[in-house]
Amino acid sequence: MGTIITKSMEENLRRNQEFITEMNKITVERQIQMQNQMRERMTAMQIARARELLYWFGSFYALATLGMVAGFRRTRKPGVLIPLLPLTFITAYQADMAYGNKLHRLRAEAENIMQFETDLLELPCGLPTASTIDQARLDTDEKKKFHPSVPPL
Template structure:
């Protein structure tokens, strides 16, 4: 009887052991599956953060490049405006010198015109010949021209005429044969080199 009971207990233990092993395998499988899910979620999160960081850096680089381009464009614009202002101020100084020279010349022409007029009127008074007053006519036109240039609105009329030419008669400003090109310059340079090669200049004595 005792032997039969022991065999029965052994059989029961052996029969219960696979169930426990199967439950352990199921639990370990669930644990491994959960661990795999956690790792996948971690890798996905890390990859997402990495992509977000990469996108942030690329955006910062694009913004920096855009700001750099805007800065360079602003510097170029300011440089061009300064060059325009420099040329305009130089032109104004040159025009001021020309107007001042015209006024100085007008002073001398006016003085000469006054003295010559007095002399011609005195000669006409003595001789009563109208031919003595003939040089007074061209001198009057010359003095009037310089007076208009120095103190009149002649420069304004010249500027208005120049604007009309630029707007309506631009074709008369074209250079003969058009603008020079790099090919024409190179051709002329090669021609000069050939001329120097075949017809060298005589050495100076």
């Protein structure tokens, strides 16, 4: 009689462990999916911001160019056109970021850094561990005891 109950309990325990393992796997997959969707949304916002900035800067560039050309026609001094050079580079950079393949080049360079220059990606003092996080939490609690009016940083 006892062995039947023990076998039943062991079977239930095994099924529960399998269920928990499967739920953990699903949770991790959902977190990865969520983080990827958030990354995609942030990237889309950055691209949209670059495009909006290009509209404003392009308008400024067009008006400034018209003003400089008009100034050159009146004065015949080529120095009036000198600001066109840096403005052209800035406008071209912004257009490349907004509509060109700048993001592809940035991604390729980031992949190159991650593959061949991993030492640049290391955090100062290494990865935080549970013990260092707990120690920092305890230190903060201790500081609060001694200096209750000072807001934590």
